[in-house]
Amino acid sequence: xxxxxxxxxxxxxxxxxxxxxxxxxxxxxxxxxxxxxxxxxxxxxxxxxxxxxxxxxxxxxxxxxxxxxxxxxxxxxxxxxxxxxxxxxxxxxxxxxxxxxxxxxxxxxxxxxxxxxxxxxxxxxxxxxxxxxxxxxxxxxxxxxx
Numbered sequence: 001x002x003x004x005x006x007x008x009x010x011x012x013x014x015x016x017x018x019x020x021x022x023x024x025x026x027x028x029x030x031x032x033x034x035x036x037x038x039x040x041x042x043x044x045x046x047x048x049x050x051x052x053x054x055x056x057x058x059x060x061x062x063x064x065x066x067x068x069x070x071x072x073x074x075x076x077x078x079x080x081x082x083x084x085x086x087x088x089x090x091x092x093x094x095x096x097x098x099x100x101x102x103x104x105x106x107x108x109x110x111x112x113x114x115x116x117x118x119x120x121x122x123x124x125x126x127x128x129x130x131x132x133x134x135x136x137x138x139x140x141x142x143x144x145x146x
Contacts, residue, residue, distance in 0.1 A: 021094075025124055028065070028092045033139060035059040036128050040135040049101040052130045053088060056099065060089070067091045073119045087116055096125035105129050110142060117144040 039055045053069075060067045071090040075083045089097035096116050100109060105127060113125045122144070129138035 024092070025094055028095045029124060029126060029141070031063065031065050032060075032089075032091055032095065032097055032126055035063055035065060036126075036130075036139070037135050040130055040138075043130075045101075045131045045133060047101065047130070049099055049130075052099050052101055056089070056097075060091075065091060066093075067097075068093075073116070075119060085116060085119060087120070090120065090122075094122055094124070096120060096122055098125060098127050100127065100129045101131045102129055103131060105138075105140060110140070113142050114144060117142065 035056060036059075039052060039059055043051065043055060057067075057069050059065075068090045069088075071087040073085045073087060074081055075085055087096055088099045091097055096113060098109070098113050098116065102109075109127060113127050117123065117125055124144075125142040127140040127142055128135075129140075132138035
């Protein structure tokens with residue numbers, strides 16, 4: 001009987017911890033989207049992707065959003081290193097943010113982000129295309145389910 005209670009208590013603690021992590025992740029995603037909207041509001045569409053990288057990085061710094069810029073990740077094949085990838089941003093060590101400035105997002109952009117999620121063992125990414133009149137139409141949430 002004591003073992004069942006202990007197991008139930010442990011399960012509740014784990015559930016609470018997972019909810020807190022989920023809330024933190026959603027908070028980071030919300031902050032990133034707000035920063036991206038500000039960049040798009042001031043710059044608009046039409047610039048090279050690198051301009052948006054630098055502007056968003058500055059906005060993250062101003063808003064004190066924890067991030068790693070041009071975050072490098074090792075790519076392994078059957079336990080052997082075969083190359084390296086580079087994320088545009090890894091926010092709070094849990095959120096992948098990939099920027100584009102293209103006419104239209106394509107399946108290869110999503111495939112790239114899914115590969116980054118797998119490589120970093122994270123579950124949520126924001127794929128943001130700045131080359132749109134209204135940024136909310138250029139933001140795609142990509143979730144890697146377990």
